[in-house]
Amino acid sequence: MNLDSLEADLSKDLGLISKMELDQLVRPPSKRSGSDLPKWRLAPTRRGQEKWDRASKAATGGTEVMFRELRCPQGDPKVLAAQSKEEYSKLKRKLQILTLSIGGIGLISAYVSYTLETAASFGVGLLGSLIYVRMLGKSVDSMADGAKGLIKGSIGQPRLLVPVALVMIFNRWNEILVPDFGYMHLELIPMLVGFFTSKIATFIQAIEVAISPTR
Template sequence: MSSSESSVQDPAIEAIASAAAEPETETATEPQSDSMAEYYALQRQLLQITLICTVVIFGAVWWAYSLNTAASYLLGAMGGLLYLRMLGKAVERIGERRRQFGKSRLALFVVLIVVAARWHYLELMPVFLGFLTYKAALIWYTLRTVFPAAENS
């Protein structure tokens, strides 16, 4: 076949080929974009709940203890927020080939604890508990998922 014969194709064949290709692209991208939109909404919701918990607990710690203890808690909570964001980005990239499996997230936690241990202004336990504040948002989401009727009533 010459190049002029291969470039001229039957319009019916082209229509069938394009019709066959269109549903595949729509069905392949539509569920993925819907699921990613749902994932981004969940990620944003978890970050917001963690931030709200951080503000409330920071105020309570400052009122009950001291500004030093509250600042230690706040440093840990900000580290926890950053950790949750990094975790969300890692989940978003699942399936890509990577050589680092969470090394940066582990490094964040280690640096946070080392800074708290070395700097005499900070207290280690409030930093650690502050770091775990993001878990409250995860527990809230889990309970909301397991017991959906309680939220609707």
């Protein structure tokens, strides 16, 4: 068939656009299907945003920053410092009272169970223990002034010399005062037990702090 011929009728082959296809072409965007609509994400909550920020920091190598933020105390620094100072004062005062209480019980027990010389020796050691605890508290207090305070506290409070002084008192007492003046004899073991009363008090206080509930 010659295409130039006017006798050819191509209207049937071309056909007409169906009404359904026309509606799809001219349909407004609001009437499209749900899959074609843009999907909007809801705004995250504050807690969810904080979790997302922490996860992002950890994923991008910000673990150190995250832990530093967690270690940073929350609150007014002056109020926190005052609370810490008050708590430290309570612990120091409680340690002194506990040392004196344990030493008093040990002194009475030594007097009842043993001799007067044993009780006196324990009392001398207890006195050295109280002096040691007081020097230790002053040394810790001096740390608040920095390095200068630490050096000053170490020089001005030779608490490590307290047991040495007790041994020297024991030797001089028994060598000079006992033979010449007839004073009672001191015993070294009860004296050292009395001195280590502060260590027992420190151990008891550490256990109490460890088992106490976190506030």
